[in-house]
Amino acid sequence: MNQEIIQTYQIESSIFKSMAHPIRLFIIHQLENKKYGVQELADMAEIDISTMSRHLDTLKRHRIIAGEKIKNNVFYTLNIPCVLEFMTCANKVINQQNKLGGII
Amino acid sequence: MNQEIIQTYQIESSIFKSMAHPIRLFIIHQLENKKYGVQELADMAEIDISTMSRHLDTLKRHRIIAGEKIKNNVFYTLNIPCVLEFMTCANKVINQQNKLGGII
DNA sequence: TGTCTATTTGGCCAAATTGACAAACACTAT
DNA sequence: ATAGTGTTTGTCAATTTGGCCAAATAGACA
Numbered sequence: 004m005n006q007e008i009i010q011t012y013q014i015e016s017s018i019f020k021s022m023a024h025p026i027r028l029f030i031i032h033q034l035e036n037k038k039y040g041v042q043e044l045a046d047m048a049e050i051d052i053s054t055m056s057r058h059l060d061t062l063k064r065h066r067i068i069a070g071e072k073i074k075n076n077v078f079y080t081l082n083i084p085c086v087l088e089f090m091t092c093a094n095k096v097i098n099q100q101n102k103l104g105g106i107i
Numbered sequence: 108m109n110q111e112i113i114q115t116y117q118i119e120s121s122i123f124k125s126m127a128h129p130i131r132l133f134i135i136h137q138l139e140n141k142k143y144g145v146q147e148l149a150d151m152a153e154i155d156i157s158t159m160s161r162h163l164d165t166l167k168r169h170r171i172i173a174g175e176k177i178k179n180n181v182f183y184t185l186n187i188p189c190v191l192e193f194m195t196c197a198n199k200v201i202n203q204q205n206k207l208g209g210i211i
Numbered sequence: 212t213g214t215c216t217a218t219t220t221g222g223c224c225a226a227a228t229t230g231a232c233a234a235a236c237a238c239t240a241t
Numbered sequence: 242a243t244a245g246t247g248t249t250t251g252t253c254a255a256t257t258t259g260g261c262c263a264a265a266t267a268g269a270c271a
Contacts, residue, residue, distance in 0.1 A: 212271105213270105213271090214269100214270090214271085215268105215269085215270085215271100216267100216268090216269085216270105217266100217267085217268090217269105218265105218266080218267080218268105219264105219265080219266070219267090220263105220264085220265070220266085221262105221263090221264075221265090222261105222262090222263090222264100223260105223261095223262095224259105224260090224261095225258100225259090225260085226257105226258080226259080226260100227256105227257080227258070227259090228255100228256080228257070228258085229254105229255085229256075229257090230253105230254090230255085230256100231252105231253095231254095232251105232252095232253100233250105233251090233252090234249105234250085234251075234252100235248105235249080235250070235251090236247105236248080236249070236250085237246100237247090237248080237249090238245100238246085238247085238248100239244100239245080239246080239247105240243100240244090240245085240246100241242105241243085241244080241245095
């Protein structure tokens with residue numbers, strides 16, 4: 004395995020990876036419009052708050068979102084608006100998939 | 108776990124996932140400029156050809172790339188040019204990370 | 212200080228991903 | 242038909258990821 008290539012694309016791939024999960028995409032889409040706290044997001048997604056906390060941490064570590072503590076709550080906001088351009092492209096890919104009959 | 112959310116973002120997340128690997132990003136960047144065969148790409152990345160074949164298959168199944176067989180060789184091309192916009196955004200994220208001191 | 216609320220972290224298990232080797236396969240060309 | 246070339250697939254071990262519960266932590270406020 005060529006270590007130079009790995010290194011070159013490691014960070015880029017870790018950013019993709021950080022977004023490559025249904026719950027984390029859900030989070031990104033929610034924060035498009037408004038700030039949310041951890042418990043609120045956990046309730047909406049119907050997952051354990053500890054699991055939600057970990058997903059938020061993943062996105063935060065990659066600077067996709069940012070958290071701001073107000074009193075006892077941490078409110079998260081979308082940090083990288085251009086992430087939404089990703090989605091536009093992703094949807095083009097999805098539409099093309101549908102036209103061609105889906106994957107697998 | 109809210110199945111509706113999962114369903115909504117499953118496909119989108121599988122597209123991110125398909126690109127979230129250093130070797131597969133390497134492939135995408137190479138195909139930006141020119142067609143390549145499986146063996147060529149395997150040589151460049153210094154990985155087993157079977158491993159490269161599987162990475163190419165992953166990208167192909169998600170319509171990121173397309174393969175065309177000519178004689179005994181399969182040449183791959185980038186199928187979704189807007190993928191490159193992804194990269195532009197990803198790099199903004201990376202640069203912001205660097206400014207702030209990198210991640211973990 | 213002590214308590215209450217909200218969030219994060221540790222531990223553990225199940226499931227998914229990655230990589231290599233070898234075997235199978237598809238096709239070309241003798 | 243047979244050999245040769247290039248690609249894909251079967252299998253398996255090692256690693257990573259995702260989920261929940263329980264315990265730990267951080268901060269607000271009486």
